[in-house]
Amino acid sequence: MMGPLGAMRALSGAVAKCFMLAQQQHSNSSQRVLLPCISSLVRQAHTAQIKPVTEKEQAALSKIRNIGISAHIDSGKTTTTERILFYTGKIKDIHEVRGKDGVGAKMDSMELEREKGITIQSAATYCTWKDKQINIIDTPGHVDFTIEVERALRVLDGAVLLLCGVGGVQSQSITVDRQMRRYSVPRVVFVNKLDRVGANPWKVIQQARDKLKLNAGAVQIPIGVEEFHEGVVDIVKRRAITFGGAKGLDVVEGPVPADLAEEVEARRAELIERVSEVDDQLAEQFLLEEPIEAEQLAAAIRRATLANKFAPVFMGSAYKNKGVQPLLDGVSDYLPCPTDVQNIALDIDNSEQELTLPCSPSGPFVGLAFKLEEGKYGQLTYMRVYSGKVAKGDFITNSSSGKRTRVPRLVRIHSDELEDIQAASAGDIVALFGIECASGDTFTDGSVNFAMTSIKVPDPVMSVSLTPKSTDQLANFQRALQRFQREDPTFTVSNNAETGETIISGMGELHLDIYVERMRREYKVDCEVGRPKVNYRETIQARAEFTYLHKKQSGGSGQFGKVGGFIEPLPEDSTTRYEYANEIVGNVIPPEFYPACEKGFREAANAGSLIGAPVEGVRVVLNDGAAHAVDSNEMAFRLAAIGGFRQAYASARPTILEPVMKVEVTVPVEFQGNVMGDLNRRKGMILDSRQEAEDAVIEAMVPLNSMFGYSTVLRSNTQGKGEFAMEYSHHAPVTKEQQEQLTSAAGKKA
Structure with missing residues (x-):
């Protein structure tokens, strides 16, 4: 295989041949010959750098699992982690989430997390189970911190989807599942x-099939539930496990209890049938009615899980210390190692063409x-190494900026503890100190110019104004x-140019409240917080033409x-918010x-004429115009485009869009009527109402503007027993009356 130096020498020689070829063409457009030739050679040089995984590397990488633990809020993610x-020997004792013993869960290292009993930032750790090294990221459950789940x-490579044994599939469970599908992450399910x-x-399993459309099948059955829960039966191996x-x-x-033997065989037959539907090897045995041994069934489950065609379901109670060790076995047996996953990189030198990047430690270094x-030692950059190796003291290149930087310190992360290491290789998740970059930047060793595919970042839906109470606190x-x-x-x-206010925007009330509180605790800055503002948008409902002349003559x-x-x-199903066509x-x-x-059309679409909100769902077509031999310039056409857009916008039946939230409220049954009545008064549309145990679960679509302060009202209406989760769904047109009010208010400010 050609090394980096050999590849570059070959490239230099071939480029010289391309120049000779271009000269022989005696053409003014020699670029048409030269550029494709160079592009092809650059592609060949990059291909020479990419190396397949060797058998020795495969053996080492097969013992690594990179997993995340994700679920709806309060499903037990941090408790399970x-x-x-504890069971892998990484910590010496078990502590609970709310930190009542003064210690708190290891992965909730922030004081606010321990107080509120929720995870705010995703936390990374690593441990060893039997012969496997498991890198874990514990993610938040609250939808306001969904970016933490997204980037994790x-x-x-794989994930554990936790579902509550009582609540089942809840609103954030659906969001997390959608994120897993977006990045094709195989998952095992743990019913906690x-x-x-x-x-x-x-x-819960039936809900996973109906609501998440998962081909989910139990690989365990519980030995008792509620206060009688003692353990589980592994129906793959036909063994009972107690704790x-x-x-x-x-x-x-031990052996399967006699009273569960019949159920175990029935559930095993159902499991085999479900896996056979998506795995040809097992299907052949199943159709031939051959006996299926535990090893054959386990191998088929692994193949189907890696292909994202099946989700094995484990069971237990993390809080009661039951079912976690078999779950670790399931992570080892069924979730992918780094080489089981196809990683796609973009070749920047070749028009961002996609290519498959092998997870090879001997390949070129590529990390995301x-x-x-921000830590006490400076910026801590979490990085996943996809190819090659990186060591302390190495120089790495940021593909976004082209800036070359030395790696001063490399660490492994265990929640808020750091362990210095000398090097990391493909498949590892580590952190670097002293590297200036943005979230989502790709680093390489400079021999290739690749970028890993980006992370989806949702748009903020809520804003508040923020003003420090004292000018002395302005620097902090x-x-x-x-x-x-x-x-x-x-x-x-952002800053409001008219009022001079600082405006912060985020994913919800809790999201912004947490940052205001962190500012007070970590930076000693007390702030005056303005009333929350909804991030409205504007759109059009009809086609309108424009013919606009920008003309100015004032000497010279x-x-x-x-x-x-x-x-x-x-179109309503369009995936883009704005399109421009030059015809x-x-x-x-x-x-x-x-x-x-x-540029002028795009600038005009940034602020609609109704309330100055961004315009989306619009297509702009330029098909005519005129220019002057002397007076036409870029400024004139930019201003003409702005004027033309505004001229047509007024005739295109513009309307204001407001964010609509999907709300899931869980309350005791006796308060169901009051809560549904309150949601109706808030212009909410009830989607579903069902009873789970002694609680009623209400799903509704409600405008965000009507949800401010809802937590206080819900506590009042349910004697403090109700809880709700809310996530952004879509933007929808406001009522005519509301549009007039918003337009009038915007006019008064102007």
Whole structure:
């Protein structure tokens, strides 16, 4: 295989041949010959750098699992991770989430997390189970911190989807599943909290099939539920597993209890049938009615899980220390190692063409910075290494900026503890200190110019104004905002030019409240917080044409630019928010002014004429215009495009869009009527209402503007027993009356 130096020498020689070939063509357009030739050679040089995984590397990588633990809020993610760390010997004792013993769960290292009993930032750790090294990221459950889940799943190979044995598939479970599908992450399911009253794993599995459309099948059945929950039966191996001792350390395997033998065989037959539907090898045995041994069934489950065609379901109660060790076995047996996953990189030197990047430690170094965190030693950059190796002291190149940087320190992360290491290789998740970059940047060793595919960042839906109570705190205020923006792409900061206010935007009330509280605790800055503002948008409902002339003559050279065309709504199923098409025939507008026109139209779409909100769902077509030989310039055509857009916009039946939230409320049954009545008063549309154990679960679509302060009202209406989860669904048109009010208010401000 050609080395880096040999590849570059070959490239240099071949480029010289291309120049000779171009000269022989005696053509003014020699670029048409030269550029494709060079592009092809660059592609060959890059291909020479990419090396397949060797057998020795495969053997080492097969013992690594990079997993995330994700679920709806309060399903037991952090509790499960705490048990995993304890049973793998990573921590010496078990502590609970809310930190009542003064310690708190290891993965909730932030004081706020321990107080509130929720995970705010995803936390990374690593442990060893039998012969496998498991890198784990514990992610938040609350939808306001969904970016933490998004970027974790982007770099992980597999995931554990936790479902509550009582609550089942809840709103955030659906969101997490959608994120797993976006990045094609195989998952195992763990039905937790089987010790609670009303627990029913079979109902949860059916919900996973109906709501998540998963081909889910139980690989275990519980030995008792609620207060009788003792353990599980592994129906693949036909072995009963119980957990004794104070902390579930005594794992006892034995024969299947006689009263469960019939159910085990029935459930095993169902499991074989489900896996046979998606695995040809097992299907052949099943159809021939051959006996299926445990090893053959386990291998088929692994193949189907890696192909994202099956989700094995484990069971237990992490809080009661039951079922976690078999779950670790399931992670080892069924979830992918780094080489089981296809990683796609973009070749920047070849028009961002996609290529498969083998997870080979001997290949060129490629790593993705997926999370930033400000620590006491500076910026901590979390990185997934996809190819090659990186060592302390190496020079690495940022593909986005081209900047070359030395790696001063390399660490492994265990929650808030750091362990210095000398090197990391393909398949590892590590952190670097002293590297300036943005979340989502790709680093290489400079021999290739690749970028890993990006992380989806949702748009903020809520804003508040923020003002420090004292001018002495202004420097710390600015430092805090800069840090939070670097760490969290969904947290944005802007300034209101008219009032001078600082506006922070995020994914919801809790999201912004947490940052205001962190500012007070970590930076000693107390802020005045304005009333939350909804992030409205505007759109059009009809097609409208424009013909606009921008002309200015006031001594000296003037300005002349004329544009013609139309704007129209995009189809409802369109994946883009704004489209621009240049359909000019001939040279009525000189080509050098095309970029200015496009810039003007896009600038006009950034602020609609109704309330100044961004315009989406619009297509702009430029098909006519005129220019002046002397007075036309870029400024003239940019202003003409802005004027043309606004001219057509007024006739295109513009309307205001407001964010609509999907709300799931869980309340005791006796309060169901009051809560549904309150949601109706908030202009909510009830989608579903069902009873689970002693609780009623209500799903509704409600405008975000009507949901401010809802947590206080819900507590009041349910004697403090109700809880709700809310996530952004879509933007929808406001009522005519509301549009008039918003437009009037915007006019008064202007």
